[in-house]
Amino acid sequence: MKKILNIVMLSCIALLTVTGCDDFLDADNKSNVTSDEYFNTEAGFETLINYAYAQLKPLYNASPTMQCSGTDMYHRGRNSMPDTDLQIYSSLNAENGTVNSFYVNCYRGIQAANCALFYANSVDADDNLVSKRSQEARFIRAYFYFELVQHFGGVAIVDEYISSIVTTMPRNTLEETYSFIISEMEAIVGSGSALEETDLNGRITKQAVYHYLAKVYLTAGWDLNNNTYFTTAANYAQQAIALGSGLDETYADLWDPSRDNMHQEVVFALQYDRISSGAAGLSETSNGNQLQTPFGSYYGGEENHYKYSSSNFCPSEHLMYLYEPGDSRYEATYMTKLYCTDVNDQYSGDYYAPYNGTAEDDDISYYYPAHYQSSADDIAAWRNEDLAHRASTKVIPMTSITLSTDEVTPYTYYEAATLDVFGLTCIRKFDDPESSFNNNTCYRDIVLARLGETYLIAAEAYLEAGGHQAEVDQMVNTVRERAYRGSGLTASEYEKSNVDLDDILDERALELAGERLRWCDLRRTKKLVEYNIAYNPELINGENSFNGADGNQKLYRPIPQNAINLNDAEIEQNPGY
Incomplete structure (x- = not known):
């Protein structure tokens, strides 16, 4: 009998292996039918479409390394970024594992979309449904190519489902790659579009x-x-x-x-949905995402009762100084106050108080005022607004010269981020009050x-x-x-x-x-080098950090060496590598 699932995964474009996703489909289909029989039913076809959507998650589930490293907006905190090479550029090369994983995941998504489109030609289902889902699959495929072209330039275009090993994949030009993306997207919003508005x-x-x-x-x-x-x-x-x-x-x-x-x-x-994950028998700690964890200081262990923070991507000093008086985005983006039930008890944290209705009764353990709220008069006025809950609050201004959490030792902003626990504010936009103290329990x-x-x-x-x-x-x-x-x-x-x-x-x-947009923003606008030199405190060698051995600057990611080695076609490496 044929395998129930035979979605072939692309590995590094040269298709190192041809694999099936048996576990995925076995969960959906336990009957003794062939893959063709199942995927040509409406339920089977919908499974393929959903699987194509699911391939987007590996790009964003975990650390925002590819999207946020090596920019003006973020630097390390208590812990280093997961891949320092992408932050400092000088050591970035074609063997980089993070780049390789991103590249492979994009082509896996493309293959999943191609598989859905392959069965769209024969599935026994309502024509309008097939048309709509096919257009969704075409968009997903084009989306992955847009991710690839932003990071790597022109890449090999694969627009058909591949069911056997392919070892020759010529690289398309930048113009050809953009042309494919545009033609696919424009086609699905043309006169025959079945998509909802x-x-x-x-x-x-x-x-x-x-x-x-x-x-x-x-x-x-x-x-x-x-x-x-x-x-x-x-x-x-x-x-x-x-x-x-x-x-x-x-x-x-x-x-x-x-x-x-x-x-x-x-x-x-x-x-994401915590309830449906539990109903499906999936682990809460492995099927969510890390959206809320990387952006801010380390707040101690679970015993402190603040949220889990990997403290890899602290908001930069440059970002802090962009905020101006009256801009509501400062308070809405950052957790400027950390709450606790007893300011004299370090283990009484109540991080999620603003969401759980307990903030009004809590003490405030730490306050992180914006640079324009940090004068002695500003801080005194803030304390006096609620002296009962703020008298003992530790105040750490988000300024270029701030204080250690002892409120005595002067620290630079970067020192506060890297040397101190509770040294900086964190991004709150993605907080999940129902999450447990673990890396993958955010379901926002x-x-x-x-x-x-x-x-x-x-x-x-x-x-x-x-x-x-x-x-x-x-x-x-x-x-x-x-x-x-x-x-x-x-x-x-x-x-x-x-x-x-x-x-x-x-x-x-x-x-x-x-x-998770900044690296592509800076690359697109040709500001990548300029902004890193000006605002990335970890760019040790300035502009020289971008200079490759070939004399060119590293303005794209390197094509993974595995993709080059496994491809019988001649693949030109990107400049700088």
Whole structure:
């Protein structure tokens, strides 16, 4: 009998092995039917589509190393980043395991989508359903290629299901790779589109495709030096915006953990559910994600009753100084107050108090004021607002020269991050109050696209197209209006005019902190070297850190050496490696 599952996995594009995913399908089908019989049923076909969606999760489940290392916004904390090579560049080479895993996972996702599309030609199911699911699979395939092209440049295009070992995979050009991505995405929102306009259930929609078409055209405009692409990017961004309801929610409400799956601003998210995982007999500690764990200081062990923190990616000093008075995103992005039931008991932490309704009765053990709230008068006024709960609070300002947690020893911001427990604030946007003290127990959805970013994509596209300064300013100020809503400031006090590229990157940092976008942002806008030199405290050798042995700079990731070794085609390595 044929194996119930015969989804062939690509390994490093040369297909080192051809494997099945028996465990996955065995859980769904225990009957004595062949793979063709099962996958040609509606239930079997839906299994393939769901499996293709599931292949997105390995890119984002764990540490944000590929997306956040080596930028201006993050540096190590108490612990080093999981892969220091990607933070310091000088030692990054084609043998890097993190890069190889990312590359392999993208091609696994492509193969899963190709498998679903293969069976779409023969499945016995409603035509409208097959059309809709096929368009979802085509998007997923194009999405993986967009991830690849941003990190590696042109890559080998595989657009058919592969059921046997293939050892020759020529690398396509940058232009060919972008052309494939664009043609796939445009085809599924054309006249025959079966996609819903919007959807909160985690499936691909027209709005999501428009958002990503805007981003693909924007990135291709930079990479291919094609100015007309910027105009197209702006148009697609506007189409995505038109299908939404604007930025109606406050920034804090947008990240309310009790309302996952309910935010109209979210365009596309990877959804997680603790209840269904338990019902399926899956372990809570291995089937969630690490979304809430990396971004901040180390807060001690489980006995302290604060959240688990791997403390690998601390928000940088540069990021802290981008916030301005009145910007609600500071309080909504960071846990500026750590609560406890008794400030004199180090083991009485109550990290999730703001979500559980106990904050009002708790003491505050640590307070991390923004740089503009850190004068002696500011801190004294803050204590006096609630002296009963704040008299003994340790105050650690988020400033370039701050204090150790003994409140006596002066520390630089970087020293506070790397030497101290409780030395810095942490990102709270992704907090899961139901999680246990473990690495993989967060079940918050991973937001991949939302309208807050769509407006900023439009702003960048209008800027690079030229002649649209009013539209550039309007897009950025729409985002800023939400950020300053309720601050008491007038529009003239927070709006920006004559917005330039650095302004847009600053706004992206503020709006999208922790959302795993920064490395691609800096590479796309050709600011990768400049911003690392200026703001990455771990870039020891400055610009020389980017210089490869071949005399070129490392502006892409290296093509994994395994992919080159196992490919009979001649594969040219990226510059710098």
